[in-house]
Amino acid sequence: MEQELLLKLKRKAADVRKGIIEAVFSAGSGHPGGSLSCADILTVLYFKHMNVNPSKPKDPDRDRFVLSKGHAAPVLYSVLAEKGYIPKEDLFTFRQADSYLEGHPSLKDVPGVDMTTGSLGQGICAACGMAQMGKLDKKDYRVYAVLGDGELQEGQVWEAMMYAAHYKLDNLTAFLDHNGLQIDGDIKEVMSPEPVVAKFEAFGWSVILIDGHDMDQIDKAIKKAKRTKGKPTMIVAETIKGKGVSYMENKYEWHGKAPNQEQRDIAIAELDAYIESLGV
Amino acid sequence: MKKATRAAYGEALAEYGSDERIIVLDADLSKSTMTAKFKEVYPERFFNTGIAEANMISSAAGIATCGKIVFASSFAIFAAVRAAEQIRNSVCYPRLNVKIAATHAGISVGEDGATHQAIEDIAVMRALPNLTVIQPCDGRETKQAVKAIIDYDGPVYLRLGRLPVEDIYDNSYEFTWGKGVQLKDGCDVTIIATGLMVGSALEAYEILKAQGILARVINIHTIKPIDREIIIKAAKETGAIVTAEEHTIIGGLGSAVCEVLSEEYPVPVKRIGIEDKFGKSGKPNELLKLYGLTPEDIVIKAKNVMTLKRK
Numbered sequence: 001m002e003q004e005l006l007l008k009l010k011r012k013a014a015d016v017r018k019g020i021i022e023a024v025f026s027a028g029s030g031h032p033g034g035s036l037s038c039a040d041i042l043t044v045l046y047f048k049h050m051n052v053n054p055s056k057p058k059d060p061d062r063d064r065f066v067l068s069k070g071h072a073a074p075v076l077y078s079v080l081a082e083k084g085y086i087p088k089e090d091l092f093t094f095r096q097a098d099s100y101l102e103g104h105p106s107l108k109d110v111p112g113v114d115m116t117t118g119s120l121g122q123g124i125c126a127a128c129g130m131a132q133m134g135k136l137d138k139k140d141y142r143v144y145a146v147l148g149d150g151e152l153q154e155g156q157v158w159e160a161m162m163y164a165a166h167y168k169l170d171n172l173t174a175f176l177d178h179n180g181l182q183i184d185g186d187i188k189e190v191m192s193p194e195p196v197v198a199k200f201e202a203f204g205w206s207v208i209l210i211d212g213h214d215m216d217q218i219d220k221a222i223k224k225a226k227r228t229k230g231k232p233t234m235i236v237a238e239t240i241k242g243k244g245v246s247y248m249e250n251k252y253e254w255h256g257k258a259p260n261q262e263q264r265d266i267a268i269a270e271l272d273a274y275i276e277s278l279g280v
Numbered sequence: 281m282k283k284a285t286r287a288a289y290g291e292a293l294a295e296y297g298s299d300e301r302i303i304v305l306d307a308d309l310s311k312s313t314m315t316a317k318f319k320e321v322y323p324e325r326f327f328n329t330g331i332a333e334a335n336m337i338s339s340a341a342g343i344a345t346c347g348k349i350v351f352a353s354s355f356a357i358f359a360a361v362r363a364a365e366q367i368r369n370s371v372c373y374p375r376l377n378v379k380i381a382a383t384h385a386g387i388s389v390g391e392d393g394a395t396h397q398a399i400e401d402i403a404v405m406r407a408l409p410n411l412t413v414i415q416p417c418d419g420r421e422t423k424q425a426v427k428a429i430i431d432y433d434g435p436v437y438l439r440l441g442r443l444p445v446e447d448i449y450d451n452s453y454e455f456t457w458g459k460g461v462q463l464k465d466g467c468d469v470t471i472i473a474t475g476l477m478v479g480s481a482l483e484a485y486e487i488l489k490a491q492g493i494l495a496r497v498i499n500i501h502t503i504k505p506i507d508r509e510i511i512i513k514a515a516k517e518t519g520a521i522v523t524a525e526e527h528t529i530i531g532g533l534g535s536a537v538c539e540v541l542s543e544e545y546p547v548p549v550k551r552i553g554i555e556d557k558f559g560k561s562g563k564p565n566e567l568l569k570l571y572g573l574t575p576e577d578i579v580i581k582a583k584n585v586m587t588l589k590r591k
């Protein structure tokens with residue numbers, strides 16, 4: 001990727017992260033940790049790869065995105081705001097009774113949300129359905145999904161793994177946000193889904209292992225997925241829960257908790273300093 | 281004092297957990313369901329299944345076949361509704377000793393929104409043969425219900441809330457399985473409530489009283505099998521009924537009361553509940569207002585149902 005574009009994407013991801021913090025802070029509840037961990041993935045998808053048009057959110061030919069780990073709604077809403085689907089100031093209404101920005105992504109309420117999620121395990125199955133119809137209807141659109149590593153514990157995920165490989169859904173690309181944490185702690189201690197790479201391979205997927213915060217690696221992996229024929233692709237992204245906000249990084253306590261005013265200020269200052277350092 | 285029924289549940293498990301037959305399962309929500317309290321004291325009898333509710337329920341069934349008393353907890357939407365078929369075929373049909381203790385029931389879940397708000401769990405659980413359905417209204421009742429559930433041999437669905445609620449009872453209260461509790465006597469109308477709505481029913485009682493209307497207030501903690509006697513008696517003596525629950529009006533307490541009355545002693549009934557729609561994000565109290573679940577809503581329906589009484 002050229003340096004200029006790379007810097008632009010990094011800057012975008014930092015803005016997306018700021019939106020996450022503002023949304024969760026305004027709501028006084030929500031899920032910052034898992035939103036921050038996949039912010040770089042969503043940024044590269046929406047700002048480099050996905051064929052979408054915010055003025056035509058229901059275009060039948062558009063690429064689709066399913067946030068299977070629906071609790072990370074803040075990252076999706078923040079990206080949709082950066083992309084122009086929804087006004088940025090609406091992020092401040094997140095989770096409020098008079099807002100359309102529901103705590104978990106809602107297809108019927110939010111333009112740009114392609115599937116209602118929040119109950120773990122279900123989104124990836126819906127993504128399979130979309131990919132399957134792309135094949136049936138001979139359309140070129142691609143379907144992207146992001147899964148949590150704790151989410152892999154849902155049996156339904158593995159039903160989808162089987163389905164996608166069986167029907168050779170090479171128009172489906174899933175990311176595993178492999179941040180190693182879930183609510184009750186370290187995924188390896190709670191209920192280990194490891195070794196994930198071997199499992200996905202055994203289920204018939206093409207698997208790519210990357211650093212989920214390296215824009216270049218994310219970009220290359222998506223490109224490779226687009227070239228891969230006859231198999232769905234799983235991009236296993238090694239990530240840091242809470243990435244970008246020092247005191248949230250690798251802390252499972254920040255899975256589902258809002259920062260207070262002081263913590264919000266620190267987070268925004270850190271992200272602003274980062275943006276400054278990019279010099280764009 | 282205010283306490284969430286889920287908090288009382290966790291404390292009760294820790295307190296009565298010395299019984300070696302007790303096994304507790306959770307699906308990655310132990311700090312929210314409060315089973316973590318049991319885990320602190322009896323880590324060797326606590327098992328986290330990870331985010332796998334279907335597996336949790338069916339493995340609970342297997343554990344129960346080994347002579348254990350199993351509590352399986354998650355949010356109501358996942359424990360009861362997602363795993364409904366496992367509860368039916370692995371637990372209820374073989375009549376195994378599994379207690380599904382589900383927290384975060386109803387719209388008072390608040391900000392997480394519709395995907396996390398179980399508003400149909402009572403209806404689904406009530407339809408299952410062999411399953412007892414219990415929803416306590418305060419911390420004290422919860423604690424006693426947990427004790428009774430441990431002593432009872434068979435499947436139970438225990439419905440618990442996220443929000444702290446006021447104490448309804450004092451120290452003298454004794455939980456009796458399957459029996460409704462008359463909290464206030466009255467002759468003009470009866471309010472039959474369950475869970476979080478019991479406190480609201482008591483507030484409605486005071487408002488009505490100030491307006492010269494005497495309402496009887498009944499708490500139904502055992503929704504199935506329901507106390508037919510107390511309901512029929514109230515119908516005979518007050519002639520009009522309002523039901524109140526934090527649940528869809530389809531298939532819950534309101535329906536259960538109507539089933540009894542339509543067969544035994546028909547009188548006009550108005551149901552307070554969620555009117556066949558999904559919840560949404562918002563502060564719990566804002567949502568209770570938005571969905572018509574306040575003491576004021578009970579007052580309006582109580583007056584309304586009184587006008588329908590047979591002359």
Ligand SMILES: Cc1ncc(C[n+]2csc(CCOP(=O)(O)OP(=O)(O)O)c2C)c(N)n1
Nearest residue numbers: 034118119120148149150151181182183308
């Ligand atoms: C079916 C279901 N069960 C439980 C939950 C509650 N829950 C929300 S997030 C979460 C942990 C998710 O962990 P992970 O998938 O690793 O997400 P991340 O670390 O990326 O935030 C749980 C258990 C849920 N949303 N859906």
Ligand SMILES: [Mg+2]
Nearest residue numbers: 149150179181
């Ligand atoms: Mg995780």
